[in-house]
Amino acid sequence: MAFFCSIFFSFVFDALDGWCARKFNQVSTFGSVLDKVVDRISTGCLLVILSKYTGKVSHKDVKDSSNWLFKAYYGNRMFMAYCCVAVEVLYIVLFLLAENQTESLMDVLMRTAKQSLLISSILALSFFGCAIKQIVNVIQMKTAADLCVLYDIDKKQKP
Known part of the structure; x- marks a missing residue:
């Protein structure tokens, strides 16, 4: 607790x-x-x-996991690397594209979509990888919370 x-x-x-x-x-x-x-x-x-x-x-040991996305993420190092790099690329590209600190994310995305198909594609691919990484983070936290509960239940049942 x-x-x-x-x-x-x-x-x-x-x-x-x-x-x-x-x-x-x-x-x-x-x-x-x-x-x-x-x-x-x-x-x-x-x-x-x-x-x-x-x-x-390691937290990357997923052989007994039932979640397909979790297995895909940790089971394929290239996919995991893509997701990790995508987060950083997304931050960097958005930072470089923003004209000032107060510009909203939607304004940056809309302006970029009108100006460059290449940069829009990079943003889309980066956003996808970033989203996958965040979903995996949530799965990990849920799995970890479940394991903590099971650990506590097991601990209380032992005399």
């Missing part, structure tokens, strides 16, 4: 930190990048800890 509460509060405080930064105009490029890096490190640490609960060597 302490583990679950720690993770929950970590997400809450991460969201609160971002909200406060925007509310009090304390936003910086460094802070934005640092937030993403810390999020990735936290997720990695969480996955390592949860994989130890199940006795697996």
